[in-house]
Amino acid sequence: MRRYIFLPKSYKQSDLQCERAVCITPQEVADIIKNSRAVLITGGVLLENPKLAEYAAKIAQHIPVIATGASSKVLLNQGVKPLTCVFTLQHVTHYFIDGEWEIAKKFDTAIFLGFKPYYVSRFLSALKHFSNMTTLSLDEFYQPNAHYSMTAFVMVIDEDRCTGCGDCVAVCRTMAKGVLRVVDGRLAVRPDRCIACSACMTACGMNAIKMERGERLHHVLLDEIIRLLER
Amino acid sequence: MKLFEFSTARVEAFVCPFCGALCDDIFVEIDKNEEIKVENACILGTSKIRSRNHGRILKPRIDGRDVDMNEAIEKAAEILVSAKKPLLYGFSSTSCEAQSAGIELAELVGGVVDCTASVCHGPTILAVQEVGFPTVTLGEVKNRADLIIYWGCNPMNAHPRHMSRYSAFQSGRFRKGRLDRRVILVDVRPTESSRIVDEFIQIKPNSDFEIFNAMRAILNYGDCRGDVIGGIPKEDLVKLVEEMKSCQFGIIFFGMGLTHTYGSSGSIREAILLTRDLNRFTKFAIMPMRGHYNVTGFNEVCTWQTGYPYAVDFTRGYPWYNPGEIDSNSLLLAEDVDAMLVIAADPAAHFPKRSVDYMKKIPLIVIDPFESLTSTIADVVIPAAISGIEVEGTAYRMDGIPIKLKKIFDPPEGVLSDEEILNKIIKKVKEIL
Numbered sequence: 001m002r003r004y005i006f007l008p009k010s011y012k013q014s015d016l017q018c019e020r021a022v023c024i025t026p027q028e029v030a031d032i033i034k035n036s037r038a039v040l041i042t043g044g045v046l047l048e049n050p051k052l053a054e055y056a057a058k059i060a061q062h063i064p065v066i067a068t069g070a071s072s073k074v075l076l077n078q079g080v081k082p083l084t085c086v087f088t089l090q091h092v093t094h095y096f097i098d099g100e101w102e103i104a105k106k107f108d109t110a111i112f113l114g115f116k117p118y119y120v121s122r123f124l125s126a127l128k129h130f131s132n133m134t135t136l137s138l139d140e141f142y143q144p145n146a147h148y149s150m151t152a153f154v155m156v157i158d159e160d161r162c163t164g165c166g167d168c169v170a171v172c173r174t175m176a177k178g179v180l181r182v183v184d185g186r187l188a189v190r191p192d193r194c195i196a197c198s199a200c201m202t203a204c205g206m207n208a209i210k211m212e213r214g215e216r217l218h219h220v221l222l223d224e225i226i227r228l229l230e231r
Numbered sequence: 232m233k234l235f236e237f238s239t240a241r242v243e244a245f246v247c248p249f250c251g252a253l254c255d256d257i258f259v260e261i262d263k264n265e266e267i268k269v270e271n272a273c274i275l276g277t278s279k280i281r282s283r284n285h286g287r288i289l290k291p292r293i294d295g296r297d298v299d300m301n302e303a304i305e306k307a308a309e310i311l312v313s314a315k316k317p318l319l320y321g322f323s324s325t326s327c328e329a330q331s332a333g334i335e336l337a338e339l340v341g342g343v344v345d346c347t348a349s350v351c352h353g354p355t356i357l358a359v360q361e362v363g364f365p366t367v368t369l370g371e372v373k374n375r376a377d378l379i380i381y382w383g384c385n386p387m388n389a390h391p392r393h394m395s396r397y398s399a400f401q402s403g404r405f406r407k408g409r410l411d412r413r414v415i416l417v418d419v420r421p422t423e424s425s426r427i428v429d430e431f432i433q434i435k436p437n438s439d440f441e442i443f444n445a446m447r448a449i450l451n452y453g454d455c456r457g458d459v460i461g462g463i464p465k466e467d468l469v470k471l472v473e474e475m476k477s478c479q480f481g482i483i484f485f486g487m488g489l490t491h492t493y494g495s496s497g498s499i500r501e502a503i504l505l506t507r508d509l510n511r512f513t514k515f516a517i518m519p520m521r522g523h524y525n526v527t528g529f530n531e532v533c534t535w536q537t538g539y540p541y542a543v544d545f546t547r548g549y550p551w552y553n554p555g556e557i558d559s560n561s562l563l564l565a566e567d568v569d570a571m572l573v574i575a576a577d578p579a580a581h582f583p584k585r586s587v588d589y590m591k592k593i594p595l596i597v598i599d600p601f602e603s604l605t606s607t608i609a610d611v612v613i614p615a616a617i618s619g620i621e622v623e624g625t626a627y628r629m630d631g632i633p634i635k636l637k638k639i640f641d642p643p644e645g646v647l648s649d650e651e652i653l654n655k656i657i658k659k660v661k662e663i664l
Contacts, residue, residue, distance in 0.1 A: 164273040165391035170400035185277030
């Protein structure tokens, strides 16, 4: 059995200091979408990435969409009608914080897909501090300023191969204690302290640890979310 | 089952009674619902601690029917006394105290006492008796070794925590972890361990003696005959010897790959002689990777009690040592024993078929916590508590360091420890004699 551990790897120094988002699994994303009044906010990356636009359209079958940054174009092509498509993300964020916008009043959770990470980060920060919205990022990179963030940076532990020998624990380069531990003969990881240096992966003689990252993994995760939503 | 003393217990520095590495940094936590959490131990140790109730023998048996403890002990004593030459075998997975009692029993009944080393690291002992043993403790390896050679062993599988606790990955006083050390693996095929070493040298099977001999020649005379020795080009061998000469502190760990190939004790003797020669240039040591957690302990206990490390015959009234003639398999194959007592071992699973066939014919007594192949063919089965988990005791690590075993659980109702059972048999035997 393979165990996925989502690593919150930040890309900016300033983001290291903020209160960090919780890394969530596809199952948890599906649960949040099903059990809250969620809205999908899409960004301009959908124009560059047609595959991502397809995923957005599939998720839009379950929740309403607010399209920003001309992403409405690709969504309309796929037969999705956004609630609004005239505002930029900056405007939308202002309206959410303001709370007087009719559309904003309907929702309590904002799900972001298709943004440049450094761009959406600021707005997530604003929403976290000045509004009551719960924010969730579905993009490839970890967003520490969101409440929940998906990340396409995963440590995969092969439970059948792991012998609990502790070689990875001995070579772990993190200064914090207890990032890796062997509990009940299996590797236990504290993802929030992991610096994703891959030292454990190279030390493992059983090939039980793998690091996976990138667009392909991101698509696998989005596929899983859609599968769970349609179930 | 009743918990040991506390309703929620946390045992620190628990000693894992599984393999010869005898890790003593294990944490075991037991909560009120008997949920056991084991920290730091590998999968082997964790399974041993957590699944102690699986396949347990709880009642003594004679010929398959349940009897009470005294009856079983009486029957065992009768078998041992009436036999002309009983064989007492096993002792590797029990404490030194029980081993001591076992040797006393063998002397009383005039039998042969042998441990699992006779099918394991026996050749190592023979070689050590011939040429001595330049060895160190694992603590020294951890703190000083900068060249670690694993020869004919696969520590990732057999001793999973050996590398992370004592050698390659551990940082010590003078070595800061893996990058300060060079690790070489010599084996006949790539294994899990070969993935994490700096250099993997693949040799031809059964060519260890040849290679050690050539290395000694290169070390002492600068050259050896032949261009390819045991599948290794001579230049590589010269490079390896240079590396061994130029390190600050080197160690060779060897396993079954050396003991159970052609020339077994001969190859080990050459390895020891090479180590001895290397000590003219630098500090070098050699150590066997002992398997069971207390097989080293039996050799130590037996040596101080009888003068010999294993395969000791008491039929003459005094200890007689001649492995090859009086080790378990030779005796069983020659049909030279007429009763057998197996304690804390499973020979039926590991001995040759002809030996096992003969074991079926003679009266067989088994003292073991768990059902095994041997217990299924036994005439008398006596359940025992698990040493190191349900009974305290002493065990010797692979480098000969005695470590006190701890107890976390009480044994099941009516189940005695190996030591108590053997002492009861001794008492009974003394009454009969």
